[in-house]
Amino acid sequence: MPHPITVVGLGSGGEDQLTLGILRALEQAGRRFVRTADHPAVADLARRGIVFESFDSVYEKFDDFAEVYEAIAAKLLEDAQDQPVVYAVPGHPMVAERTVQILREQAPSRGVDLRVLGGESFLDQTFLRLGFDPIEGFQLLDASGLKREHIQPRLHTIIGQVYDAYTASDVKLTLMAVYPDDYPVVVGQALGIPGDERIRTVPLHELDRLGEYGNLTLVYIPASDDSRLQRHSFERLHEIVSILRSPEGCPWDREQTHASIRKNFIEETYEAIEALDHDDPDGMKEEFGDVILQVLMHSQMEEEEGTFDVFDVLAELNDKLIFRHPHVFGGKDAANAEEALRNWEAMKAEEKERKGREKRPSQLDGIPKDLPALLQAYKLQKKAAAVGFDWPDLTGVMEKIEEELAELKEAIGGESLERQKEELGDLLFAVVNASRFIKADPEQSLAGTNRKFISRFHYIEEKLRINGRTFDETGLTEMEDWWQEAKRRP
Secondary structure, eight states, X not given: OXXXXXXXXXXXXXXXXXXXXXXXHHHHOSSEEESOSOSHHHHHHHTTTOOOEEOHHHXXXXXXXXXXXXXXXXXXXXXXXXXXXXXXXXXXXXXXXXXXXXXHHHTGGGTOOEEEOOOOOHXXXXXXXXXXXXXXXXXXXXXXXXXXXXXOTXXXXXXXXOOSHHHHHHXXXXXXXXXOTTOEXXXXXXXXXXXXXXXXXXXXXXXXXXXXXOTXXXXXXXXXXXXXGGTTOHHHHHHHHHHHTSTTSOHHHHHOOTTTTHHHHHHHHHHHHHHHHTTOHHHHHHHHHHXXXXXXXXXXXXXXXXXXXXXXXXXXXXXXXXXXXXXHXXXXXXXXXXXXHXXXXXXXXXXXXXXXXXXXXXXXXTSOTTSOHHXXXXXXXXXXXXXXXXXXXXXXXXXXXXXXXXXXXXXXXXXXXXXXXXXXXXXXXXXXXHHHHTTOOHHHHHHHHHHHHHHHHHHHHHHHHHHTOOGGGSOHHHHHXXXXXXXXXX
């Protein structure tokens, strides 16, 4: 029958930080392990005749800490099959101690009774030596898994396990995404251990240049309400918009409704598209922000009515992206983009069914009526093609274009303006069909031609300026020559 494993915390200093209960458990133990002998309490306990088997050698066998921790847990569980085991860890067993978490996960299936005793956490000394009260709000983060989204400047932040300069460099780069390069940060080494403790404040950019790191190194960034540190935060943006809409906010923003700023949404979207078309990163950065502002404004209006807020919008989007990508987040596969799109459409249909939305009476439903006409025609044709109403190949499409062109010519020859408009629309619709067959978005294709036209027309204007003339003073033949020159330019 398996024997128990007792986990004890050694605190962050010498033996004076041990509780009486932990000291007795160590004295009575037959088989003692310690995750690392690089701890002040281990040397103190050795003088009492309490010695350990260290796992320090395991660190040298593996490339990453995850493998080290799994190996340590496996060894402890194996030994517990034969005799009781006491396992000592730095600090508190339940604070930043992955091996204990693995034991908690695996011990029940191995029939091992896991007993966890306390111990003084390094956090106790952190609060004491750095002088802040955690009730004000604080977060404890692991240096090895630190990400930008973890950083919340309004909270006191402790980053533990800054083992070496490489880890410190990763921490520095992550923090620089939020804090200025010269922002002061506190580095603590062996807090609460007489003779070993070091506390120093350095500019952030020097965090990986200290030359001294180890198991007891941490980084502390005090809480700050400086709004400049919140400028990358979505929560801050939500806060700003809510202030603008509040009674103490902006009179113009307060007066707006969904209807009054509907056109702004459209305008900002087109300005963002223009930045994309010009491959303008600075423009994209600004215009994407304007589009997000529209989402925030409309969401804020609904939040004021109690229907939903922008975080509900984010939750809906997160769920949708995961659900509609089963080839990424589920068990399905997608060998190429077309299969991925089919997965998306299938999951989209299933999603609507799950939400209890009735199927639309027409296959053509679901296309926004305010889409640009070319794009709307493209989507209508795709929906019709999905149920088999389509030309078998491009030949029929090209014949249809010729037919519609002939009908337009006939209408222009003597029929009413309305009839001419109708035939022009039929021709454009047929051309959109051709774009679909050659897998070209008609809106993008026409936008490209528009840009080309603008560039060539600008060339004509530049020629006029160089020659000191105006359009009224220049014939069509000469302008056509310049147009041809512009076409030949790279």
